Amino acid sequence: MPKKNEIPMAPLIEARNLSKRYGSHVALNNANLSIEAGRIVGLIGPNGAGKTSALRAMLGLTTYEGELRVLGREPFRERTALMNDACFIADVAVLPSWLRVDQAIDYVAGVHPRFRRDRALGFLARTQITGKRRMRELSKGMKTQVHLALTMAIDAKLLVLDEPTLGLDILARRSFYDALVNDYMDESRTIVITTHQVEEVENLLTDAIFIDRGRIVLDLSLEDIAQRFLAVSVAADKLEAARALKPFHERHVLGKTVLYFEAMKREQLAEFGELHTPSIADLFVAKLSGGAS
Amino acid sequence: MNHYIWLIRREFWERRAIWIVPAVVSAALILVALFGRTQFISDVPLESPYVGKVYLGLTGALFITIMMLYSTLYLLDCLYDDRRDRSVLFWKSLPISDTDTVLSKLIVALFAIPLVSFVAADVTSLIVAFIVSVRARSMIGGALWEGGAWLQMQALWLYVILTAAIWYLPVAGWCLMVSAWVKRAPMLWSVLPLLVAYLIERFFLGTHYLATLIGGRLGGYAAAAFHGSWNVNDVTSSAWQFMDIGGFFTNRATWIGAAVGAAMVAATIQMRMRRAEV
Numbered sequence: 254m255p256k257k258n259e260i261p262m263a264p265l266i267e268a269r270n271l272s273k274r275y276g277s278h279v280a281l282n283n284a285n286l287s288i289e290a291g292r293i294v295g296l297i298g299p300n301g302a303g304k305t306s307a308l309r310a311m312l313g314l315t316t317y318e319g320e321l322r323v324l325g326r327e328p329f330r331e332r333t334a335l336m337n338d339a340c341f342i343a344d345v346a347v348l349p350s351w352l353r354v355d356q357a358i359d360y361v362a363g364v365h366p367r368f369r370r371d372r373a374l375g376f377l378a379r380t381q382i383t384g385k386r387r388m389r390e391l392s393k394g395m396k397t398q399v400h401l402a403l404t405m406a407i408d409a410k411l412l413v414l415d416e417p418t419l420g421l422d423i424l425a426r427r428s429f430y431d432a433l434v435n436d437y438m439d440e441s442r443t444i445v446i447t448t449h450q451v452e453e454v455e456n457l458l459t460d461a462i463f464i465d466r467g468r469i470v471l472d473l474s475l476e477d478i479a480q481r482f483l484a485v486s487v488a489a490d491k492l493e494a495a496r497a498l499k500p501f502h503e504r505h506v507l508g509k510t511v512l513y514f515e516a517m518k519r520e521q522l523a524e525f526g527e528l529h530t531p532s533i534a535d536l537f538v539a540k541l542s543g544g545a546s
Numbered sequence: 547m548n549h550y551i552w553l554i555r556r557e558f559w560e561r562r563a564i565w566i567v568p569a570v571v572s573a574a575l576i577l578v579a580l581f582g583r584t585q586f587i588s589d590v591p592l593e594s595p596y597v598g599k600v601y602l603g604l605t606g607a608l609f610i611t612i613m614m615l616y617s618t619l620y621l622l623d624c625l626y627d628d629r630r631d632r633s634v635l636f637w638k639s640l641p642i643s644d645t646d647t648v649l650s651k652l653i654v655a656l657f658a659i660p661l662v663s664f665v666a667a668d669v670t671s672l673i674v675a676f677i678v679s680v681r682a683r684s685m686i687g688g689a690l691w692e693g694g695a696w697l698q699m700q701a702l703w704l705y706v707i708l709t710a711a712i713w714y715l716p717v718a719g720w721c722l723m724v725s726a727w728v729k730r731a732p733m734l735w736s737v738l739p740l741l742v743a744y745l746i747e748r749f750f751l752g753t754h755y756l757a758t759l760i761g762g763r764l765g766g767y768a769a770a771a772f773h774g775s776w777n778v779n780d781v782t783s784s785a786w787q788f789m790d791i792g793g794f795f796t797n798r799a800t801w802i803g804a805a806v807g808a809a810m811v812a813a814t815i816q817m818r819m820r821r822a823e824v
Contacts, residue, residue: 336642343635363551364640366641
């Protein structure tokens with residue numbers, strides 16, 4: 254008899270044949286994905302791949318075709334209820350310029366049942382930001398801090414971040430992710446991040462989903478990626494032999510050739526050169542460009 | 547219901563003109579009363595009962611006219627501005643339905659803005675009357691209470707706010723729809739399609755139903771809500787007799803307009819659910 258807590262939970266987000274068209278342009282093409290609770294998922298893809306469309310659909314901001322459940326709800330039909338348990342930062346520029354910091358806190362406290370004012374204030378107390386400042390007077394980094402303070406003070410099950418650090422300098426980006434890791438993350442929370450700065454979030458993620466031209470091309474946990482993919486730096490004399498094992502991607506770096514393999518045993522490849530697990534960024538490039546580069 | 551308080555408060559934070567505009571008008575009138583010429587006061591027969599009514603009527607009408615213009619601008623902007631600066635994505639990240647958002651804007655335009663103007667008109671008319679009374683050593687202040695003029699005016703303006711909200715609902719609904727839909731220039735788009743439709747109708751059909759319809763709505767309010775005229779000279783004639791309450795609420799045009807307006811508001815909500823960008 255399985256114990257009660259061993260029964261697998263329904264995924265937090267589940268999409269079946271999710272499609273989104275804008276006129277003749279297909280932004281999402283029968284995408285399937287499933288995100289379990291407690292994961293930190295990177296939704297990674299080139300510009301125009303359908304990342305934002307996927308997030309918009311999950312957050313109930315747009316209509317879609319196919320089946321989609323987020324926290325057991327249909328996002329478009331039940332956006333209001335969904336926003337009690339999910340929150341998102343769509344882009345750093347979205348806090349309106351006329352809004353004062355204290356008004357923002359009052360407003361969210363007024364309309365959001367799960368907002369904890371003391372937490373927002375505690376977070377802001379560590380910054381230079383005072384309550385009477387209007388958003389238009391704040392730098393982009395400060396605005397992000399305000400937005401993050403508002404968002405992190407909400408006891409949400411799901412946090413969605415769409416290019417959260419776009420346009421921020423490196424200091425602001427670093428402090429954004431530090432705050433996210435130190436103040437927000439715990440096992441009960443699920444985070445979905447899209448970014449094209451993959452390197453920045455790589456060590457945060459538990460899962461990576463690659464999306465390209467509206468399709469999901471890879472959806473794996475980082476452990477699975479480490480087991481499944483190998484990169485080998487091959488010396489020139491062994492190149493032909495290594496190529497015979499059908500790498501899915503080749504890359505030339507500093508006179509060496511790196512070959513990328515999927516579902517191969519370490520022992521089989523070890524003879525050709527140094528083995529390592531490809532970084533998500535490398536894997537992303539490898540998967541999406543295919544062939545030799 | 548509690549979150550409506552916050553939604554409406556939000557509008558007052560964003561649109562400080564809601565109280566700045568009436569405050570400026572009020573200040574201007576008070577300045578005129580303080581420093582303007584007052585000789586004409588002596589020519590006015592203050593004992594006649596109409597002085598108070600006319601004075602209150604004119605002050606109120608000035609505020610109401612400015613308020614209506616501002617409300618229209620507000621309606622055209624309110625669902626467009628946050629899409630333009632993308633703050634709509636912040637508002638939509640909170641558990642507030644699009645229905646509540648749209649209705650809160652409608653409430654602000656049709657009730658909150660008029661009520662602020664109404665209070666401003668009241669306060670201003672009392673202050674100005676007091677100043678003029680002191681400066682001209684006349685009793686225009688006293689004339690306000692003649693025949694219950696002041697109280698009647700309060701009832702009249704509340705009646706105007708209520709009936710205008712119903713009568714102009716299709717206009718408000720149209721403005722909201724434009725505001726929720728257009729990619730740019732909501733003011734232009736509020737007029738352009740109607741103008742094109744009018745021209746098409748005129749040149750191809752030779753009729754002018756649309757013009758009659760819109761003209762009747764925009765200009766037909768007074769005729770729908772009031773009896774022909776208010777004999778202010780007659781002490782026994784009161785604001786109550788001037789208001790055509792029965793006529794207004796049994797008029798088919800009132801309710802057809804309201805139904806069309808409600809349909810437009812419903813359409814606005816659907817647009818708002820689907821459109822988060824300009």
